[in-house]
Amino acid sequence: QKEVEQDPGPLSVPEGAIVSLNCTYSNSAFQYFMWYRQYSRKGPELLMYTYSSGNKEDGRFTAQVDKSSKYISLFIRDSQPSDSATYLCAMSVAGGSYIPTFGRGTSLIVHP
Amino acid sequence: GAVVSQHPSWVICKSGTSVKIECRSLDFQATTMFWYRQFPKQSLMLMATSNEGSKATYEQGVEKDKFLINHASLTLSTLTVTSAHPEDSSFYICSASWTGGYKRSDEQYFGPGTRLTVT
Numbered sequence: 001q002k003e004v005e006q007d008p009g010p011l012s013v014p015e016g017a018i019v020s021l022n023c024t025y026s027n028s029a030f031q032y033f034m035w036y037r038q039y040s041r042k043g044p045e046l047l048m049y050t051y052s053s054g055n056k057e058d059g060r061f062t063a064q065v066d067k068s069s070k071y072i073s074l075f076i077r078d079s080q081p082s083d084s085a086t087y088l089c090a091m092s093v094a095g096g097s098y099i100p101t102f103g104r105g106t107s108l109i110v111h112p
Numbered sequence: 113g114a115v116v117s118q119h120p121s122w123v124i125c126k127s128g129t130s131v132k133i134e135c136r137s138l139d140f141q142a143t144t145m146f147w148y149r150q151f152p153k154q155s156l157m158l159m160a161t162s163n164e165g166s167k168a169t170y171e172q173g174v175e176k177d178k179f180l181i182n183h184a185s186l187t188l189s190t191l192t193v194t195s196a197h198p199e200d201s202s203f204y205i206c207s208a209s210w211t212g213g214y215k216r217s218d219e220q221y222f223g224p225g226t227r228l229t230v231t
Binding site for chain 1: 116118146153154155156158161203205207219220221222223224225227
């Protein structure tokens, strides 16, 4: 079992839909959780950075962490075609080298 | 803020030659830089971590003599693929981070990537 599991998709939704992207993990020591957006042939861009459980909102994006279930989500409201990209989750432990473990990414397609 | 550049953005080289990729943090001093490799539709695979002025720490299975990493300053790291072969063809991405105050090094900022094709 991989430490971080993420469905590669693709996930195809119509413009304006609410998108839910998810990751599960097995290491209970993970405390910091990140979401990156990666457009084709580009480097990942940090979208959200959260600590421990709870919700964090930034514009149309909401990151949610449920440590009891070892499950994190990224919600995108009012999705736009420009949101079409691969979304990678990443997480790291509280101490040590702070090197995050990445999921394989979910490909999202928002069609007009 | 937190802009990272990479050069070149793509490169084609012949088998047996060496290729150098540069990674620069443009508006901050990077205490740590990371080099990743990414295959199509796959996640990022960490190759090595480097701190300014010290030797890079390579992940298991990554040949340090083949992938030479130099982190000579707080704004520049280079990855040299020596004696490249077609199986080295991939998308190479660097990232940079800094610690200080409440910053943690897992908050990484990525460069745009370099696509290497070895013929």
